[in-house]
């Protein structure tokens with residue numbers, strides 16, 4: 001058969017994508033104080049503004065520690081979406097102000113990806129943000145996007161951390177204040193910087209028994225005023241110590257053992273060692289970002305059409321080196337951890353398997369495999385968390401690495417004996433929140449998309465069996481399986 | 488050629504498999520990669536290994552079931568695939584494919600809706616039926632890449648990462664050395680398996696290799712209960728259930744690109760994830776509630792007829808060029824073998840691969856990309 005080309009590849013993406021449903025001058029992601037303020041400012045200046053916030057998230061997602069590290073310590077109240085919505089409005093009166101200022105507000109709406117043309121892609125009709133609620137997903141165009149996604153909890157592993165009742169400080173604060181839905185009664189707090197001190201004071205004020213704060217360094221780390229307040233509240237700060245294990249039963253944590261050997265009864269261990277600016281969207285869109293130790297980690301570098309505000313832009317800079325502090329904790333917890341201490345809960349990756357760069361348990365480990373380790377891998381080049389992730393599965397689970405990505409990077413730095421900043425950031429990928437297939441699906445896609453859709457490139461000559469070449473089957477094959485491209 | 492030095496440009500599956508095969512024959516190999524092994528297409532693909540259109544098919548099929556043992560590392564290879572038809576037209580097409588297989592003595596079986604559901608419990612009762620391939624299969628690309636790399640090292644081969652090749656030294660009609668920014672690697676022979684960067688590298692040797700690069704995308708879900716058959720294709724998407732249970736799927740429109748000699752600047756995924764999600768939810772309705780947890784993209788190159796180019800050049804005569812034209816993961820055990828044969832013996836020992844020669848494009852029009860509509864969006 002003579003092939004005549006049409007000059008058009010009907011299976012290429014060109015012109016097949018849907019246009020965004022709506023377009024806003026400004027989309028603000030995250031309805032915390034700084035997001036609301038940014039939205040109000042923009043709307044007051046006359047812009048068409050959309051403000052979205054993923055909260056309240058479903059109970060199922062909260063159970064997977066999304067977006068914060070809830071540690072399974074939510075009460076049943078979090079199952080009631082109506083009540084949760086009400087709680088959000090009650091706790092943030094500024095939302096009403098924003099709506100009065102003309103801001104369009106969508107709660108329970110996740111921004112799961114930001115897409116724009118740039119290196120490697122030129123086919124998008126315009127820059128868009130992907131949104132989803134509990135019913136569907138859709139795309140929204142924007143001129144500017146403001147990321148006010150806040151900061152998330154830094155989780156840390158130690159023997160027994162992988163049970164209900166080990167949770168993060170931001171999650172605890174949210175459950176205590178906004179939702180009044182914290183299921184614990186007696187908490188032990190890890191850390192003594194401002195985050196830990198504030199969380200302890202808040203918990204006590206809400207009637208929770210705060211047993212003590214544990215500080216790995218030799219002195220309390222937070223500002224003197226907060227330290228004094230904690231002392232005045234009668235809460236002890238045990239310095240120069242660490243947790244060595246946690247025990248529990250069917251309902252989770254029951255006690256914590258300290259490096260002194262003391263056993264402390266508690267139902268919750270609040271990891272208040274640090275917060276990580278939530279830069280998932282920036283990173284997933286290949287936006288520029290930089291490591292900033294006094295602002296809590298990687299923060300967006302900012303671009304004309306993408307700005308970050310609030311904690312997403314970096315924690316308030318008090319001169320405190322958060323990275324050095326976390327590394328001190330990581331070293332101490334790493335020392336007391338056992339080979340079988342789980343690092344990645346979703347994929348059940350142990351510390352030994354992570355450092356051994358071993359595959360998951362359902363695969364065999366022949367002798368050559370067992371002989372491999374991080375040490376042998378480092379002979380080939382610097383440690384790369386994405387490579388470690390591919391081999392060990394640490395960070396590959398449904399929590400999308402929220403619980404372990406930071407620890408893995410710290411552990412790699414320690415094991416490779418390199419500064420934390422030399423370890424690349426493991427990549428974030430859209431959707432930056434788990435989204436069911438049926439929600440993510442573009443059910444009403446353009447007809448052009450279906451018309452262009454082929455399982456692979458739609459190149460007829462690519463798949464004709466060699467045996468069929470130059471036989472009548474060749475044409476039959478093309479006619480049966482392909483259209484377009486050739487006439 | 489035992490004891491001689493072969494430098495391989497590109498640590499994707501093709502270069503690594505070739506290096507492993509050469510090392511098995513006692514050749515000293517050095518694989519140079521611009522970044523980390525398998526970082527490009529080789530670590531981003533669907534893992535499918537059923538390339539019945541290729542002259543390398545029989546060797547692909549012979550080798551995969553043995554690869555874990557031969558390499559000494561797990562690849563997660565699983566045998567068999569199923570093609571599920573979700574429309575009448577697809578059913579007609581898939582039965583056509585089944586007939587072809589039967590005629591070519593590839594064992595296939597037509598399945599009715601119930602049999603499809605038995606093999607693939609996430610399928611619904613709304614399919615038209617399925618074709619069970621009792622050959623072919625799938626493996627974990629990332630694990631396989633590393634397995635080749637490690638196996639090659641176990642045989643004394645070297646892998647040098649973070650070392651982009653910048654050029655060659657030639658003398659007497661041969662390449663005598665391969666250059667990177669920091670070092671020069673003397674060699675007796677060279678394999679250029681640099682994926683989309685092949686044209687730029689080969690241009691330095693005065694050889695025109697017609698290839699066009701494009702981006703393709705995939706999505707992956709959280710784990711589902713393990714199904715009896717994990718290699719599930721159909722409804723115009725391809726993919727696999729991983730041994731962990733995740734569903735990893737791709738397909739659909741590609742975007743043609745120009746890539747720099749230094750490699751792609753980015754490999755962005757796009758909202759195409761939504762169109763993939765739609766088709767996967769239709770193909771496997773009982774998986775529709777599963778969370779998608781990642782999406783990604785990879786850059787691959789295609790030759791004008793979509794078939795690989797595996798050839799030993801006549802000038803310089805110690806260079807083997809290997810582009811797998813977007814179907815190279817599954818074929819890798821066999822492509823490596825063929826490359827080994829070309830380097831050492833000048834001829835493939837197990838198959839007639841003349842159809843993969845570069846010379847088939849000798850008379851190619853200079854505007855071949857424009858003619859096919861394979862141009863980047865401007």
Ligand SMILES: Cc1cc2nc3c(=O)[nH]c(=O)nc-3n(C[C@H](O)[C@H](O)[C@H](O)COP(=O)(O)OP(=O)(O)OC[C@H]3O[C@@H](n4cnc5c(N)ncnc54)[C@H](O)[C@@H]3O)c2cc1C
Pocket residue numbers: 496497498499500501502503519520521522523524525526527528529530531532533534535536650651652653680681682683684688703704705725737748749750784785786787809810811812813814815816817818
């Ligand atoms: C989404 C997707 C799905 C796919 N699905 C399948 C499938 O199911 N089955 C299948 O068989 N195939 C599939 N493919 C195709 C397959 O991935 C590729 O054909 C195969 O990986 C090619 O391997 P390679 O080693 O030839 O090239 P690559 O993987 O591209 O490797 C080339 C290597 O060369 C290196 N390099 C480039 N330039 C230089 C330089 N100057 N110096 C040093 N190093 C350099 C690169 O860093 C890279 O590591 C898929 C591809 C994609 C993107």
